[in-house]
Amino acid sequence: MQPASVPLPETHGARLRRWAWTATGALMVLLGIIGAMLPVMPTTIFLILALACFSRASPRLEHWLLQHPRFGPSLRQWRQHRAVSRRGKAMACLGMAIGFVAMCLGHPPTWVIILVGVMEVAVIIYLLRRPNGPPPAAAINIEAESAQDSANSGR
Helix, strand or coil, X not given: CCCCCCCCCCCHXXXXXXXXXXXXXXXXXXXXXXXXXXXXXXXXXXXXXHHHHHHHHCHHHHHHXXXXXXXXXXXXXXXXXXXXXXXXXXXXXXXXXXXXXXXXXXXXXXHHHHHHHHHHHHHHHHHHHXXXXXXXXXXXXXXXXXXXXXXXXXX
């Protein structure tokens, strides 16, 4: 019997899965960096995907993303509240619109325009339905007080 303080060796399959999650997360970070430089490519969604990958493979890289000075706050807001800031929503919609117009100027087949348009509308609807951020502290206090009052009145 092994002592509790000695970690068990990682199986080959687990090591391979961890490596695949880490590699996929690194690819998502790279795409997010490219998206930060190009106005028609998203940044945040790639970083959210990278965060999901790193949470399965590398606590160190997950922590690095969450504590990043530029991207960390929006990633923490997403993780804690599934929220996107108003500025983030506006930039995403603007980027999708610019990308859609640029695509149309390239004269793609009609089915491509329709497919991309439908997908972008679906993404915009989903995005705009996300909360803007955590509820204000005052609202939390009011909700907590009303819940406490309700509990007290039931006695």
